[in-house]
Amino acid sequence: QVQLVESGGGLVQAGGSLRLSCVASGRTFNSYVMGWFRQAPGKEREFVAAINWSGSSTYYVDSVKGRFTISRDSAKITVFLQMNSLKPEDTGVYYCAKRRDQRTFTAPWTPQEYDGWGQGTQVTVSS
Numbered sequence: 148q149v150q151l152v153e154s155g156g157g158l159v160q161a162g163g164s165l166r167l168s169c170v171a172s173g174r175t176f177n178s179y180v181m182g183w184f185r186q187a188p189g190k191e192r193e194f195v196a197a198i199n200w201s202g203s204s205t206y207y208v209d210s211v212k213g214r215f216t217i218s219r220d221s222a223k224i225t226v227f228l229q230m231n232s233l234k235p236e237d238t239g240v241y242y243c244a245k246r247r248d249q250r251t252f253t254a255p256w257t258p259q260e261y262d263g264w265g266q267g268t269q270v271t272v273s274s
Contacts, residue, residue, distance in 0.1 A: 149179075149263045151243050156268030159233055167228040167268060169243030180246035181226045182261050183217060185270070187239040194256040195241070196228060204252055211237075233272045240267040 155167040169181070182197040196207045196217040205217050216229040226243055244261035251260075 149245060151245070151263050151265035153241060153243050153265045153268040156241060156270045158271045158273065161234055161272055161274050163233050163272070164229070164231045165233065165270060167230065167241055167243075167270075169226040169228075169265065171224060177222075177224075179249050180252055181217075181219065181243060182246060182256070183226075183228045183241060183243050184258055184261070185237075185239040185241045186267075187236075190239075192242070192258045194258070197246070197252070197256060198226065199252045200249070206252070206256065208256075230270070233270075235272045235274045238270060238272050241270050242267045 150172045151169055153167060153169050155165060157165060159165055178200050180197055180199055183195040184192050185195050186192040194208055195211055196215055198205050198217045198219055202219050214232045219226045242264055245263045246261050
């Protein structure tokens, strides 16, 4: 069973950058669609970005387009989320997960389509 561990969160001022990492243990996830999600206090978990198994296709929620970049290393062991021009509304706990249906890279982009959730990493953006 794949276990995912996120890291790289922290406190940053608005306009700053962070790079999140998601590492798999137990087995590699090189054949999986991977996604990043976030959850702000008092809000539901929301989709942020996804990447297909080869890294050739990516998809983002509109609010992060042009600021965030999802990528995966060639060994398909680590998935990254580079976050630039951070805003206070980006604050939350960020999670990575793998898509249940490995063959699908289409909507819906919802948490229900994913599993293998890690413990999350806190991102706090101050104004």
